Amino acid sequence: MNEYTVELSDNGTIAVDDTILVKGVQSAAGSRILEGYKPLFSAEAVTRLKDKGYVIAGKTHVGEFGLDLVGEFSYYIEKEEDLKGAAASLISKGEIRAALGVDMNGAPRRAAALSGVDFLKPTYGTVSRYGIISCAASGEQLGVYAGNVKSVGEIMEVIAGHDEKDGTSLKEATYDYSTEVAVSGKKVCIIKELLEKVDDGTRQRVNAFAEKLRKNGVIVEEISCDLFDVANTAWQILMTAETCNNVSRFDGVKYGHRAAEYKNIDELYVNSRTEGFNFLTKSVILYGSDVLSKDRYDDCYGKSLKVRRVAAEKFEELMKSYDAVLTPICSKTEYKAYDISGAFETVFKESVFTSVANLIGIPALVSGKVQLMGKHFSESVLLSLAGCAERVGQ
Amino acid sequence: MNYEVVMGLETHVELSTESKIFCSCGGHSAAKEPNDCVCPACCGMPGMLPVMNKKVVELAVTAGLMLNCEISRYTTFDKKNYYYPDLPCAYQITQLNHPICTNGFVTLKTSTGERDIRINRIHMEEDAGKLVHAGKASYVDNNRTSVPLIEIVTEPDFRSVEEVITYLNKLKSMFRSAGISECEEGAMRCDVNVSVRPEGSTEFGVRTEIKNMASFEAIEKAIRYETQRHMDAIEFETEELVQETRRYDDASGKTFAMRNKETAADYRYFPDPNLMPIIIDDEWLERIKAMKPVAIDEKADVYREAGISEKEIDMLIHNYNASKLLDDVVALGCDAKNAAGWILTDSVGILRRNGKLLIDLDIRAEDLTAIIQMVDSGSINRMSGKKILAAVIEMGVDPVAYCKENALDAKVDEATIESVMDKVFLENAQAHEDYKNGKVKAKQALFGACIRALKNTADTDIIRELLDKKLSNL
Numbered sequence: 080m081n082e083y084t085v086e087l088s089d090n091g092t093i094a095v096d097d098t099i100l101v102k103g104v105q106s107a108a109g110s111r112i113l114e115g116y117k118p119l120f121s122a123e124a125v126t127r128l129k130d131k132g133y134v135i136a137g138k139t140h141v142g143e144f145g146l147d148l149v150g151e152f153s154y155y156i157e158k159e160e161d162l163k164g165a166a167a168s169l170i171s172k173g174e175i176r177a178a179l180g181v182d183m184n185g186a187p188r189r190a191a192a193l194s195g196v197d198f199l200k201p202t203y204g205t206v207s208r209y210g211i212i213s214c215a216a217s218g219e220q221l222g223v224y225a226g227n228v229k230s231v232g233e234i235m236e237v238i239a240g241h242d243e244k245d246g247t248s249l250k251e252a253t254y255d256y257s258t259e260v261a262v263s264g265k266k267v268c269i270i271k272e273l274l275e276k277v278d279d280g281t282r283q284r285v286n287a288f289a290e291k292l293r294k295n296g297v298i299v300e301e302i303s304c305d306l307f308d309v310a311n312t313a314w315q316i317l318m319t320a321e322t323c324n325n326v327s328r329f330d331g332v333k334y335g336h337r338a339a340e341y342k343n344i345d346e347l348y349v350n351s352r353t354e355g356f357n358f359l360t361k362s363v364i365l366y367g368s369d370v371l372s373k374d375r376y377d378d379c380y381g382k383s384l385k386v387r388r389v390a391a392e393k394f395e396e397l398m399k400s401y402d403a404v405l406t407p408i409c410s411k412t413e414y415k416a417y418d419i420s421g422a423f424e425t426v427f428k429e430s431v432f433t434s435v436a437n438l439i440g441i442p443a444l445v446s447g448k449v450q451l452m453g454k455h456f457s458e459s460v461l462l463s464l465a466g467c468a469e470r471v472g473q
Numbered sequence: 474m475n476y477e478v479v480m481g482l483e484t485h486v487e488l489s490t491e492s493k494i495f496c497s498c499g500g501h502s503a504a505k506e507p508n509d510c511v512c513p514a515c516c517g518m519p520g521m522l523p524v525m526n527k528k529v530v531e532l533a534v535t536a537g538l539m540l541n542c543e544i545s546r547y548t549t550f551d552k553k554n555y556y557y558p559d560l561p562c563a564y565q566i567t568q569l570n571h572p573i574c575t576n577g578f579v580t581l582k583t584s585t586g587e588r589d590i591r592i593n594r595i596h597m598e599e600d601a602g603k604l605v606h607a608g609k610a611s612y613v614d615n616n617r618t619s620v621p622l623i624e625i626v627t628e629p630d631f632r633s634v635e636e637v638i639t640y641l642n643k644l645k646s647m648f649r650s651a652g653i654s655e656c657e658e659g660a661m662r663c664d665v666n667v668s669v670r671p672e673g674s675t676e677f678g679v680r681t682e683i684k685n686m687a688s689f690e691a692i693e694k695a696i697r698y699e700t701q702r703h704m705d706a707i708e709f710e711t712e713e714l715v716q717e718t719r720r721y722d723d724a725s726g727k728t729f730a731m732r733n734k735e736t737a738a739d740y741r742y743f744p745d746p747n748l749m750p751i752i753i754d755d756e757w758l759e760r761i762k763a764m765k766p767v768a769i770d771e772k773a774d775v776y777r778e779a780g781i782s783e784k785e786i787d788m789l790i791h792n793y794n795a796s797k798l799l800d801d802v803v804a805l806g807c808d809a810k811n812a813a814g815w816i817l818t819d820s821v822g823i824l825r826r827n828g829k830l831l832i833d834l835d836i837r838a839e840d841l842t843a844i845i846q847m848v849d850s851g852s853i854n855r856m857s858g859k860k861i862l863a864a865v866i867e868m869g870v871d872p873v874a875y876c877k878e879n880a881l882d883a884k885v886d887e888a889t890i891e892s893v894m895d896k897v898f899l900e901n902a903q904a905h906e907d908y909k910n911g912k913v914k915a916k917q918a919l920f921g922a923c924i925r926a927l928k929n930t931a932d933t934d935i936i937r938e939l940l941d942k943k944l945s946n947l
Binding site: 100 | 513516517518519520521522523524525552554556558561562563564613739741742743744745746747748749
């Protein structure tokens with residue numbers, strides 16, 4: 080399989096996923112609706128990397144708008160039996176050092192786990208979202224794939240920081256991506272309810288990772304916490320609603336795919352969008368449309384906003400006793416190809432491990448095929464914890 | 474039976490900001506050609522994020538202060554979803570849940586007396602683009618996309634067409650005087666909610682909404698047509714009234730149904746996650762209050778006290794540039810009544826000669842002050858002052874330098890004037906003779922001849938004085 084949608088340089092060290100704009104290069108978020116769309120400007124993160132002398136190797140495949148598990152439903156790739164993400168594969172093969180990805184519903188985190196590489200979804204507002212094909216603005220965040228935590232930290236140093244072109248970009252945040260914070264005596268919790276949702280192999284991974292932490296003097300405790308299912312439902316509601324709204328601009332009028340056959344403006348919209356979106360995106364549009372409708376708004380969207388507030392408070396409370404949460408990131412050790420008609424439910428279920436980070440904007444690091452989450456701006460703690468586990472493994 | 478008409482207004486006003494509401498493209502009226510004030514953001518391209526233009530908030534708050542509103546200290550934006558080719562993102566960013574201003578009122582004076590109209594809310598939003606239809610094709614022009622608007626929503630407090638038009642004129646004067654909007658045709662658009670009920674009834678009748686009218690004339694005609702339609706329906710059962718949205722057709726002078734309650738669109742509003750809530754703290758509010766111009770009625774009173782004529786006051790309160798210029802030159806030490814003459818008579822005359830209007834007046838307050846002070850101090854005469862004013866308006870010259878270069882401030886002493894006058898009398902012996910024979914008009918001819926002979930270098934008052942002396946001595 081070719082992981083690139085467009086290859087840009089033989090001596091490039093960084094890849095950029097297809098949801099992130101690179102000036103003059105087709106950026107289509109894995110969707111037919113944006114076929115041939117060449118943006119007039121690059122994403123802020125891409126510009127910052129180029130300014131520091133990093134060379135972009137190419138653009139990597141993503142599933143349409145990042146809505147699937149790991150990138151299996153892109154318009155631009157052939158179906159494969161074993162699912163794995165393009166950017167994560169390139170890193171695990173050693174072809175590139177790092178890659179940028181957009182974490183909107185956990186796809187890059189799951190992909191990193193399948194390939195055994197790292198991915199950091201940083202704190203919301205720390206990396207500019209200027210120049211990403213935005214779907215769920217309130218929780219999506221640009222993050223970094225790399226082969227080890229040091230490389231993740233190095234790239235984060237370059238791309239993080241205030242950008243006036245993004246109204247949600249934080250102004251006075253303090254950033255720390257060091258990987259050498261002392262971890263001895265830190266406290267990490269494992270969530271019982273999440274371990275019950277995974278297969279034996281995955282459970283063993285979490286336990287093995289916990290052992291490595293303990294060897295470094297970290298205290299690891301299993302606790303019970305009911306936050307994750309409700310956070311998942313809330314995020315899926317917000318995410319589908321925001322995505323439905325953001326992809327409504329892709330209508331065949333201005334750019335990208337336009338149906339060949341139409342008699343009037345309504346047919347132009349309907350035919351272009353019918354042909355341009357895959358079944359999963361259509362499911363998300365319908366679901367998102369429904370939760371925003373007048374009759375359902377209060378029970379769905381409005382309630383989810385309240386859940387977001389409560390979840391943030393609850394997580395903050397938990398973080399008074401612990402420095403990080405250790406969880407699985409996928410329910411299985413590997414994913415096999417499946418039919419797109421079941422994709423919406425499959426992704427919904429798998430997102431129970433990822434949604435809370437999108438919902439409340441906390442950092443989430445996948446490393447050693449497991450996930451660490453912490454309070455806002457605790458990236459250096461997460462990177463250091465993963466870093467010490469990395470060293471035990473060597 | 475006698476009927477009472479009940480109306481509420483939603484008025485959209487395009488704000489006079491330099492740039493659009495969420496991007497740095499030129500704002501209202503900046504564009505010359507279709508799509509020459511557009512960028513990836515206001516064209517709905519992916520990857521661009523809205524960034525709030527603070528000036529919009531300040532103008533909206535100013536409007537709220539002028540309409541006696543409560544100013545929200547926490548205000549947020551929502552997305553309103555609908556598909557139309559002139560709406561590139563397929564959603565409009567507007568304010569639903571936390572509008573910038575609420576609970577105001579405006580006092581109207583009409584032939585039936587004075588009444589307050591309650592303002593329900595003022596909110597900020599972005600305008601849509603427009604479609605240009607040519608033959609079988611339609612073209613999208615996004616110049617107007619994301620131009621900032623405020624929408625002023627009243628309670629159903631209007632009882633006559635006269636009140637509606639008075640209200641709109643008042644908004645227009647206020648917004649122009651405050652530099653909020655020029656409110657020219659197309660920049661002020663109105664939706665009118667109309668219902669009719671038997672006089673004395675306290676229940677509302679069936680309400681219809683007439684959408685998107687841009688001229689006062691259309692609004693007046695549409696209301697008259699629609700009220701008559703309602704009354705006919707009630708009195709003669711000509712049709713069954715339903716709650717619906719209607720459009721006014723200028724050609725036929727009638728309104729037509731667009732959509733009713735059942736087919737009404739669900740706009741699926743939700744809070745825009747790309748725009749953080751705006752917090753208006755005390756300091757910012759005080760700063761806006763300080764910038765807020767004096768309320769229009771108070772301003773008129775100030776001008777009246779300064780002895781400015783009613784006609785001039787009317788010109789001033791309808792023209793922000795002119796009233797600001799006047800206020801500025803007064804602040805620089807000029808007399809208000811005198812300065813008003815320079816602006817509203819002399820400048821307007823010069824502009825008219827150039828095919829322009831008062832709205833086009835572009836002169837620095839310092840330059841006008843310099844001219845007025847040169848005249849007032851007697852260093853030049855009024856005629857020279859007007860010459861300099863014309864040069865400043867037409868060519869943008871520096872008034873003091875221009876005066877020097879053209880020797881307009883050359884001092885002419887009385888002896889010189891008298892000797893020139895002697896020559897004039899010799900050359901115009903007939904006129905002198907006529908004057909002596911009782912033709913008063915002949916004096917004017919002699920006066921003009923003196924001015925010409927002195928090449929406008931002498932003070933006209935002195936000429937007149939000396940001329941009178943000479944004529945009475947002879």
